[in-house]
Amino acid sequence: MQHVRTKGFNLSGRLAVLSIIALLLSLLSPAAHSYAESSKTTLDLAKGSIVIGNGTVSGKTSSGAAAAYNASGYVITSSSSAVSSNTVTINGGEQQVDLHNLKITTGYNGASPVSIENAGTKVRLTLSGTNVLTAGNPKKAALGVAEGTELTIGTIDGSVNHVLTANGYGGSAAAIGGNESGASGKITINEGTINAKFTSSGNYGAAIGGGQSGAGGVIVINGGVVTAESYGGSAAAIGGGYSSTGYNGKSTSVTVNGGTVTTKIPNAATYDSIGYGKVGTTYASAVQAATSVVINGGAIINKNDSNNITSLLYKRLPVNGSGETVYSVGIKFDDAPSNGTTVTLSHASGSVATKTLNSGNVYTFLPAGAHEVVATREDTGSVYYGLVDVNTSSSNTPNSSGAVSRTIKSTPVIAVVNADAADADLNDGKTSVLVIGNYSEIVNGGSYLLEAGNDYTIQWYKGATLIAGDADDASRLTVTPDKGDTFKAKFVATSTGKAIGSTSFSSVKTTLGPKNPSIPVPGIDSNLSVTSEAEFTKQPDPTAGAITYTVKLTANDGSNAPIAGATVRFYQDGSKYTRVTGADGIIRFTFGALLPGEHAIKIAFETGKVNGVQYNGSTYDKSFTVVKPEKPSGFTTIAAKSGTTNGKIFGADESQEYIKWIPTIGINQQIYPVTGDVIENLGPSLYSIRYKAFYDGDVYSLASDYRYLVWVQTAQWTVTPVATDSVVWETGAVDVIAGGSAQFVVTPKEGYEIQAGDIQVKYANYSYDSSTHILSLDTITSDIRIVINATKIE
Numbered sequence: 001m002q003h004v005r006t007k008g009f010n011l012s013g014r015l016a017v018l019s020i021i022a023l024l025l026s027l028l029s030p031a032a033h034s035y036a037e038s039s040k041t042t043l044d045l046a047k048g049s050i051v052i053g054n055g056t057v058s059g060k061t062s063s064g065a066a067a068a069y070n071a072s073g074y075v076i077t078s079s080s081s082a083v084s085s086n087t088v089t090i091n092g093g094e095q096q097v098d099l100h101n102l103k104i105t106t107g108y109n110g111a112s113p114v115s116i117e118n119a120g121t122k123v124r125l126t127l128s129g130t131n132v133l134t135a136g137n138p139k140k141a142a143l144g145v146a147e148g149t150e151l152t153i154g155t156i157d158g159s160v161n162h163v164l165t166a167n168g169y170g171g172s173a174a175a176i177g178g179n180e181s182g183a184s185g186k187i188t189i190n191e192g193t194i195n196a197k198f199t200s201s202g203n204y205g206a207a208i209g210g211g212q213s214g215a216g217g218v219i220v221i222n223g224g225v226v227t228a229e230s231y232g233g234s235a236a237a238i239g240g241g242y243s244s245t246g247y248n249g250k251s252t253s254v255t256v257n258g259g260t261v262t263t264k265i266p267n268a269a270t271y272d273s274i275g276y277g278k279v280g281t282t283y284a285s286a287v288q289a290a291t292s293v294v295i296n297g298g299a300i301i302n303k304n305d306s307n308n309i310t311s312l313l314y315k316r317l318p319v320n321g322s323g324e325t326v327y328s329v330g331i332k333f334d335d336a337p338s339n340g341t342t343v344t345l346s347h348a349s350g351s352v353a354t355k356t357l358n359s360g361n362v363y364t365f366l367p368a369g370a371h372e373v374v375a376t377r378e379d380t381g382s383v384y385y386g387l388v389d390v391n392t393s394s395s396n397t398p399n400s401s402g403a404v405s406r407t408i409k410s411t412p413v414i415a416v417v418n419a420d421a422a423d424a425d426l427n428d429g430k431t432s433v434l435v436i437g438n439y440s441e442i443v444n445g446g447s448y449l450l451e452a453g454n455d456y457t458i459q460w461y462k463g464a465t466l467i468a469g470d471a472d473d474a475s476r477l478t479v480t481p482d483k484g485d486t487f488k489a490k491f492v493a494t495s496t497g498k499a500i501g502s503t504s505f506s507s508v509k510t511t512l513g514p515k516n517p518s519i520p521v522p523g524i525d526s527n528l529s530v531t532s533e534a535e536f537t538k539q540p541d542p543t544a545g546a547i548t549y550t551v552k553l554t555a556n557d558g559s560n561a562p563i564a565g566a567t568v569r570f571y572q573d574g575s576k577y578t579r580v581t582g583a584d585g586i587i588r589f590t591f592g593a594l595l596p597g598e599h600a601i602k603i604a605f606e607t608g609k610v611n612g613v614q615y616n617g618s619t620y621d622k623s624f625t626v627v628k629p630e631k632p633s634g635f636t637t638i639a640a641k642s643g644t645t646n647g648k649i650f651g652a653d654e655s656q657e658y659i660k661w662i663p664t665i666g667i668n669q670q671i672y673p674v675t676g677d678v679i680e681n682l683g684p685s686l687y688s689i690r691y692k693a694f695y696d697g698d699v700y701s702l703a704s705d706y707r708y709l710v711w712v713q714t715a716q717w718t719v720t721p722v723a724t725d726s727v728v729w730e731t732g733a734v735d736v737i738a739g740g741s742a743q744f745v746v747t748p749k750e751g752y753e754i755q756a757g758d759i760q761v762k763y764a765n766y767s768y769d770s771s772t773h774i775l776s777l778d779t780i781t782s783d784i785r786i787v788i789n790a791t792k793i794e
Helices: 011-039 281-289
Strands: 041-044 050-053 056-058 074-077 088-090 094-100 103-105 114-116 122-128 130-134 143-145 150-155 163-168 186-189 193-198 217-221 225-229 252-256 260-265 291-295 299-304 326-333 342-347 350-355 361-367 369-377 383-390 400-404 414-417 432-436 456-462 465-467 476-479 486-493 526-535 545-555 567-572 575-580 586-594 597-605 608-610 613-615 618-627 636-638 647-650 656-660 678-682 685-691 699-701 707-712 717-722 727-729 734-736 742-748 765-769 774-778 784-788
Touching: 050 074, 088 094, 260 350, 281 291, 326 369, 326 383, 342 361, 350 361, 361 369, 361 383, 369 400, 414 486, 432 486, 476 486, 526 597, 526 618, 545 567, 545 597, 545 618, 567 586, 575 586, 586 597, 636 707, 647 707, 678 685, 717 742, 734 742
Parallel strands: 041 074, 050 088, 074 094, 088 114, 094 122, 103 130, 114 143, 122 150, 130 163, 150 186, 163 193, 186 217, 193 225, 217 252, 225 260, 252 291, 260 299, 299 361, 326 400, 618 699, 717 784
Antiparallel strands: 050 056, 326 361, 342 350, 342 369, 369 383, 383 400, 414 432, 432 476, 456 465, 456 486, 526 545, 545 586, 567 575, 567 597, 597 618, 608 613, 636 647, 647 678, 656 685, 685 707, 717 734, 727 742, 742 774, 765 774
């Protein structure tokens, strides 16, 4: 395995971004929920079954009174602690429904405990407490989601502490999704702990998805802890049901963006854990072609009924949102925390809180290649690092394995350097330099490349006595020893770095007897030719920069011949790195981790023999400044209607660039340059703006942090002035947000004046200032056409 860093991914920067996003969500979500909760009607299931339709409701409040329809939604609870046989049916409109500590069990011929019916019905289901839905009818789902409907599941506080358990009977219906012969509607899971399973074996419906003969529809998992078990039947755990004839051309699309997902299917299943269920042989290829499984993040564990890890898809591999094939990866903590330990795993594709399995392992999906990962234990707060090399083998499950670690794996390798490059001995009375040949190539137990000085230092010992290394370079020890003196070294973790403890000692170097000094040999002068190029990362909120230097070492004797195989040292702010020139005499080396401040670098070829030829040394020195500007501010916006791009952001300039905000901001996020001082053609969304990076040879300016929450709001209503013969409108139609405000300049034509009764406005409060001719509207609740018939002056 190559011990390299993956370009563009900074772990600390990534964690900072995730922390900011979590803070934003914590600021926005609770307030919105608190407002919505207080405005909902509480329905008591103990008083009878509940039916919610488009503008209608049938059910009773806790007092026993008949409930009135409430567009703000409902909190469904029960005044009785007993299991109820009453049901909840939602059959129209867009509804906000909270389930609070409900326990519903229906009979063999009964309806679904909770069902969403009729195409076009959309339900945002919010969980509170523990909710258990058990279907007694093998043809009905415990939580029915009919084809053409939409269900979004969240929790009252955004956590996984609220539970929904859906127990299907084990017949021809799903636990969550379609009934017998029914495809599933769209299901989105954002939060909560969701358990979907069956009370008896032999199920032909998916745990989450289609019923028997039904496709899985669209299923999106953004977060939460989801367990789907279909190991006693013939359907996918998440996706399509069993069908001997396929799904009649209907498709299944499952996307996992986050959360912890655990599935279980039979040992000998010839179908997907997540995707399609068992189908007739002649239909398998068509069903497979109509099945899409996209894995963008999360921790995913696919098991069989023997609790062994099994494949996600049958005889193929999933992809991510960019179309890259992704492979299952088991990542092991080197100190093997006990099973069930809560950890947070972060990498370039995202971050997820999950629990350890199988003696300290967590499981996820990543594209092929090397990936830096960081994992944090919740119980101790300890942070672990690893470099996981994901290969393309599909013969094993998981496809690849790696580790995260806190310990230093490498041990020092000591070399002896003398004035005569061919002399590698340590002798009595002769001054020699002991160097650590692998000082800049040290990895931890997870193959993660550690940084000299930041993560570890070197300790030198003469015999058993700790001694100091050279003052200008602690990785070197200059000695004039006596015969029999011994020297050794070990790596020791710093108190603020990414490792703990220390390594074992290196091999011991023992001083031999005296040796006559060699006769100096005249050398050929050398020349270092150096060019530089700044590296600009696309990552959000960069904390440090990088500059790549191209160095060519040649003989300065008129031939300009390249010097191949020469050792060149690169010094950066007290750290040293060693590289060897290629056949063309060239080395490319990147000085990274350039934090804001003053920096000095040095590139040096020291006097010595190369390929038997003596060369005189040469050096290159450079100083420069790294700065980071404050994030920009002072922006104003114009709202945009849904489905349009007529929003704008004012106050920008061409030294800036921007992105459209998404929950997972990464290095592949599309970045747009600012043209002029207005950002135009924007749809409703959050946008983030920052100053661009640049390098002029003396000053390296990092990109600034993004300015979060530049919000182009969704315009709900349009206010349109209507032309008449008596007034002149100087302002055209404007789009506004719900409950928003707008101003218009309107003047009476000659011979007319605008009096209070001349203005016709509905669905808003308004006032008119005759001295400024400004008509102001606020609390706008609908589309408005403003008509003014000014009074003629007699």
